[in-house]
Amino acid sequence: MSDRQEDMDAAKEDATGKDGAEAKPAIVLVRPQMGENIGAAARAMMNFALDEMRLVAPRDGWPNPKAYSLASRADRILDEARLVAHTGEAIADCHRVYAMTARRRDMFKPAMTPREAVADIRAALAGGQRAAVLFGAEKSGLDNDDVVLADTIIHIPANPAFSSLNLGQAVLLFAYEWFHAGFTPEPPRPLSGHMAPASKEELMHLFNHLETELEDADFFAAVPDKRPVMIRNIRNLFQRANLAEQDVRTLRGIIKALSHGRRWRRQAGGGHSESGGNSNS
Amino acid sequence: MSDRQEDMDAAKEDATGKDGAEAKPAIVLVRPQMGENIGAAARAMMNFALDEMRLVAPRDGWPNPKAYSLASRADRILDEARLVAHTGEAIADCHRVYAMTARRRDMFKPAMTPREAVADIRAALAGGQRAAVLFGAEKSGLDNDDVVLADTIIHIPANPAFSSLNLGQAVLLFAYEWFHAGFTPEPPRPLSGHMAPASKEELMHLFNHLETELEDADFFAAVPDKRPVMIRNIRNLFQRANLAEQDVRTLRGIIKALSHGRRWRRQAGGGHSESGGNSNS
Numbered sequence: 223m224s225d226r227q228e229d230m231d232a233a234k235e236d237a238t239g240k241d242g243a244e245a246k247p248a249i250v251l252v253r254p255q256m257g258e259n260i261g262a263a264a265r266a267m268m269n270f271a272l273d274e275m276r277l278v279a280p281r282d283g284w285p286n287p288k289a290y291s292l293a294s295r296a297d298r299i300l301d302e303a304r305l306v307a308h309t310g311e312a313i314a315d316c317h318r319v320y321a322m323t324a325r326r327r328d329m330f331k332p333a334m335t336p337r338e339a340v341a342d343i344r345a346a347l348a349g350g351q352r353a354a355v356l357f358g359a360e361k362s363g364l365d366n367d368d369v370v371l372a373d374t375i376i377h378i379p380a381n382p383a384f385s386s387l388n389l390g391q392a393v394l395l396f397a398y399e400w401f402h403a404g405f406t407p408e409p410p411r412p413l414s415g416h417m418a419p420a421s422k423e424e425l426m427h428l429f430n431h432l433e434t435e436l437e438d439a440d441f442f443a444a445v446p447d448k449r450p451v452m453i454r455n456i457r458n459l460f461q462r463a464n465l466a467e468q469d470v471r472t473l474r475g476i477i478k479a480l481s482h483g484r485r486w487r488r489q490a491g492g493g494h495s496e497s498g499g500n501s502n503s
Numbered sequence: 504m505s506d507r508q509e510d511m512d513a514a515k516e517d518a519t520g521k522d523g524a525e526a527k528p529a530i531v532l533v534r535p536q537m538g539e540n541i542g543a544a545a546r547a548m549m550n551f552a553l554d555e556m557r558l559v560a561p562r563d564g565w566p567n568p569k570a571y572s573l574a575s576r577a578d579r580i581l582d583e584a585r586l587v588a589h590t591g592e593a594i595a596d597c598h599r600v601y602a603m604t605a606r607r608r609d610m611f612k613p614a615m616t617p618r619e620a621v622a623d624i625r626a627a628l629a630g631g632q633r634a635a636v637l638f639g640a641e642k643s644g645l646d647n648d649d650v651v652l653a654d655t656i657i658h659i660p661a662n663p664a665f666s667s668l669n670l671g672q673a674v675l676l677f678a679y680e681w682f683h684a685g686f687t688p689e690p691p692r693p694l695s696g697h698m699a700p701a702s703k704e705e706l707m708h709l710f711n712h713l714e715t716e717l718e719d720a721d722f723f724a725a726v727p728d729k730r731p732v733m734i735r736n737i738r739n740l741f742q743r744a745n746l747a748e749q750d751v752r753t754l755r756g757i758i759k760a761l762s763h764g765r766r767w768r769r770q771a772g773g774g775h776s777e778s779g780g781n782s783n784s
Contacts (some may be wrong), residue, residue, distance in 0.1 A: 266672075271662045295665060337683070378679075379686040381552045384576060391547075398659075398676055402618070405660040495643060 232480050245347040247400070248274040248354040249313045249393060255281045255360050261292025261300070262390025263357070268296035270397035275303040276312040277356070309356065309368045317351035318343065321364055321372035322392055324385055333375040336399040337365075342374065355396060360389050370410045409446060428470050429457055435481045505557060526628040528601075528681070529555040529635040530674060531593045533649050536562045536641050542573025542581070543671025544638070549577035550581055551678035556584040557635070558591040590649045592636065598632035599624065602645055602653035603673055605666055614656040617680040625656065625684060641670050701751045709751050716762045 254260050254277065262273060277284060284305050293300050306312045310377065313319050320339050334342060343353045356372060358364030369375065378395055384471055387395070420428075433453060436442065442449040463469070535541050535558065559563060565586050574581050587593045593685060594600050598608030615623060624634045637653060643784055650656065659668065659676055660759050669678070701709075714734060717723065723730040744750070 225770075268665045269661050269668060335683070335686075379683055380550050380679075381682070384549045387550060391672075394672060394675065395679055398679075401662070402616070402660055405616075 231254045245352070246272055246274065246278050247347070247387075248312075248316070248345050249397075250276045250278060250309070250354050251280070251389070252278045252309055252312075252356055252364055252390060253281060253359045257286035257288030257290075258280055259294045259389040260286060260289035260390075261296075263393040264284060264289070264296040264299040264303075266295040266390055266394035267299055267395050268293075269394070270401035272397050272400060273299065273302070275299050277303050277305050278309050278312050279307055280305075281359075300435055312441060313353070313354045313356075313371060315352055316354045318346045318353040318374070319372045320328050320353070320355045320374045320376050321369045322357050322376045322396065323369060324363055324378075324387070331369075331372065331375050333377050335379055336376055337403075339374065339376045340399045340403045342397075343400075357389060357392055380412075413447070418467045420465045424467060424470045425460070425465065428460065428465075428473055431474055432477050433476055439484060447503075453459050505529070509600055509723060516677040526633070527553055528554065528624050529557050529593075529597070529633075530678075531557045531559060531590070531635050531637045532561070532636055532670070533559045533590050533593075533645055534562060534640045535638075535670060538563055538567035538569030538571075539573045540641060541570035542565060542575075542577075543669075544674040545570070545574040545577040545580040545584075547579055547671055547675035547678050550675070551682035553678050553681060554580065554583070556580050558584050558586050559590050559593050560588055561586075562640075569725060589625045590652055592653060594635045594637075597635040599627045599634040599655075600653045601634070601636045601655045601657050602650045603638050603657045603659075603677065605644055605659075605668070612650075612653065612656050614658050616660055617677050618684075620655065621677075621680045621684045624681075638670055638673055650701055678697055701746045701748050705748060706741070706746065706749045709741065709746075709753045709754055713737070713758055716758055720762070720765060 249263065249272055251260060251263060254263075258281075260277070260280065267273070267275065280286065282288075284303075285300065289300055290297055304312070320343070322335075339355075343355075346353050355376070356364055356368055358368065376396070378385075378392065380387070433456075442452065445452075460473075464471070530544065530553060532541060532544060535544075538561075541558070548554070548556065561567065563569075565584075566581065569579055571578055585593070591682065601615075601624070620636075624636075627634050636657065637645055637649055639649065657677070659666075659673065661668070714737075723733065726733075741754075746754070
């Protein structure tokens with residue numbers, strides 16, 4: 223089995239779950255013009271685990287080599303795309319149809335954001351219905367005759383002075399919302415070896431080590447009444463840092479290294495050269 | 504003032520609000536390669552009302568004509584982009600830095616979705632902090648040395664077997680989430696003329712008209728005990744349709760037209776030819 227086949231299978235398994243039957247909306251590209259945009263739409267679908275593309279009368283015929291060259295590893299979606307002549311054929315088996323439009327339409331239909339539409343679609347699919355989303359041609363968008371076929375209009379919230387998105391981007395944003403709604407974050411990976419989080423015991427050893435050395439360096443000597451609050455601040459600082467075991471070892475090495483000269487000088491009869499805590503508080 | 508200038512001003516006003524001072528995160532492109540992707544990132548920012556681009560050592564120098572040719576009306580963002588040599592310079596004035604990465608990193612930093620990151624950024628900005636989001640080069644993504652500079656990693660939830668997004672798409676999805684979090688749906692526009700919703704009075708007239716004609720056509724005659732539930736079903740059907748004034752007029756015209764033959768025949772002495780309600784129930 224090639225790597226590519228494995229990727230495909232992994233994608234399929236991820237997308238469809240154990241029973242191979244997660245229901246998903248079909249993506250219907252209505253009279254798309256540039257093959258590149260069909261390929262970009264396929265990639266976006268693959269990125270976010272949508273499988274089913276339907277093509278209504280693509281301008282440059284079908285199959286289109288430019289679509290394939292842009293789709294790269296998402297070409298399975300193009301291979302399986304269903305080609306039809308009219309929008310009505312593309313949605314004949316669906317119960318709920320959504321039209322992605324940039325412009326508002328005086329059509330007296332409910333309008334939703336992609337996020338709202340995805341929730342609506344997931345509810346319809348859970349009830350055993352089939353759903354499709356219509357995307358129009360690059361320049362002109364959907365004809366009113368296509369929009370009439372939809373139950374609901376989808377608008378992408380965007381800067382009203384600069385709202386134009388290309389076909390691939392519109393499919394990308396819808397597909398992203400589709401995937402996001404079904405996304406459960408991976409549990410944090412067990413952190414191996416050096417990234418294991420420090421135990422509280424290791425943290426207490428660190429605190430004790432640091433505070434002993436600070437005492438020894440007369441860090442608190444000039445401001446004895448501030449000692450408790452200073453210790454609390456220092457502990458909070460390291461507590462917040464969410465240290466790993468290795469971090470604790472590193473910090474203890476640092477403390478040891480910094481203390482080395484002082485201890486050495488003292489043993490050799492020299493005085494303290496470090497400044498006290500007052501300049502650090 | 505040109506149309507284009509007006510568009511720009513409208514975009515700016517929309518983006519910044521009345522006081523011209525809405526705080527937004529800076530988008531930092533770290534060692535981007537293709538000019539086209541820099542232009543696509545600028546368009547995505549303009550689509551979703553982000554203003555501030557910073558460029559760390561773009562491979563092909565700066566300014567880059569290919570970036571401008573793709574950016575089209577978003578070229579103001581490129582004009583104002585700040586060029587720096589190192590990532591550290593790009594974020595020196597920021598308090599919170601986020602790194603968009605495709606791969607998980609064993610960096611022991613919090614990881615967020617774009618949606619979570621946007622909420623986090625908005626909270627930081629509201630507290631007077633400045634924030635930046637780092638995006639890496641097309642192929643290689645961010646170096647670990649760049650990720651180290653970030654407080655938080657952003658992962659886009661995607662099909663694990665096909666998660667690669669190009670630079671423009673990654674910026675698009677982040678910017679979309681940024682805009683969406685601040686988006687309040689426009690109130691429904693007052694529907695003018697023929698699209699005004701029907702009043703309940705108009706609806707009641709419609710129901711009365713229809714039910715009178717159905718009585719006259721003996722629609723209920725065969726199943727008199729089912730009459731109340733049939734009337735309720737018919738009323739519910741039209742109630743759900745959320746009719747406009749014009750729809751009501753259209754429907755009343757239809758009822759009148761369909762009834763015309765029956766009334767005419769009766770006046771001319773003919774019998775009923777329509778079937779009763781039992782075949783329609």
